[in-house]
Amino acid sequence: MQAFSAASNCVVRDSTFVEVNYSGDNSTALRILFDASIPDAVHDSRAQEVATKYLPKVPCEGIVDQITTCIHQSSAPFSLVWHSGPKSNLTHLCAERLSNQLAATFFFSRKCHLEDPRQFFTTIACQLAILIPAYEALLEARLRRNPSLVSKRLEVQFRELIEVPFRQLERAHEIGTQNLILVDGLDECDDLHDRYEILRIINGSKGKLPFRWLIFCRSDVGMRRRLAGLNSVSANSWELISANCYYERGRALALKAPGIWLSRGRGRMKREYCYVLFIGLVSLFD
Structure with missing residues (x-):
């Protein structure tokens, strides 16, 4: 038998061999x-x-x-x-x-x-x-x-x-x-x-x-x-506005979106890049 091809001094009597194949992938x-x-x-x-x-x-x-x-x-x-x-x-x-x-x-x-x-x-x-x-x-x-x-x-x-x-x-x-x-x-x-x-x-x-x-x-x-x-494009949209926002001389410029806060560095001008939250929900259907 191939399973015992290298065996020596081995005796097998009255045995039943069952071949079981295992696959590494179930799917x-x-x-x-x-x-x-x-x-x-x-x-x-x-x-x-x-x-x-x-x-x-x-x-x-x-x-x-x-x-x-x-x-x-x-x-x-x-x-x-x-x-x-x-x-x-x-x-x-x-x-x-x-x-x-x-x-x-x-x-x-x-x-x-x-x-x-x-x-x-x-x-x-x-x-x-x-x-x-x-x-x-x-x-x-x-x-x-x-x-x-x-x-x-x-x-x-x-x-x-x-x-x-x-x-x-x-x-x-x-x-x-x-x-x-x-x-x-x-x-x-x-x-x-x-x-x-x-x-x-x-x-x-x-x-x-x-x-x-x-x-x-x-x-x-x-x-x-x-x-x-x-032909099936239709818009159900809303807009949340913002733009590039920054502080200059302690004054916020081009701040268009409510709820977006800017912060300044310690005693010096700091440029902050804020989000452009222009969002439209577009549903495509006939």
Whole structure:
């Protein structure tokens, strides 16, 4: 026997041998998805915890309240929050506030090298597979049959890995209560065309999936122009104003946002950069 090929002075009598095969991966689907994902882009990853330490902190609680209220009251499946100015901890605060509703998250960041759009839908799918066992089972069959799905173009990835499986699950009533997918920094996605494609694909899925998308994107003229080509753009918006703010001779200049406080250095003028909190909630629907 091969198992005893190197044995000596060994006698085996009246024995029954049972072959047991162990696999290191219980789920082929999860392994394939994980390898094609960016775990550091998930909001509660260690990388995001470190990144938030270096993000400017602003008094955002009122903004978070408004966003979460709109999310709860709106029936739109897709909400896009435009903002301008430097990156902040606003989206992380929203993720914390809405944590019991989150199904998946993705935080784009050029600084942290989290800008590859090819791994966007796979990262979302991986989180959903961990959250919903019935969905993982469907992906198991799909990815065993065709592992290359994770390397297809964005539209095919979305259709084959997310849209089609969840239609099947909806018919079987196997969807959980966590249904919010939060995306931050879409403007830091590697390519303008891919940013538009992601929005176009998600917008096209409205009414077909049991999820609501909340997407944060820095105001982008090119993106706005391209979105204008979608006939289904409608704005339910509010504005929180601010600008570059600084102290000069003890006097605050260009301070337009209430609730943003400036401080001076000890006995000398100090320039402070404050947030441009120009936020519009844009819902895309027919």
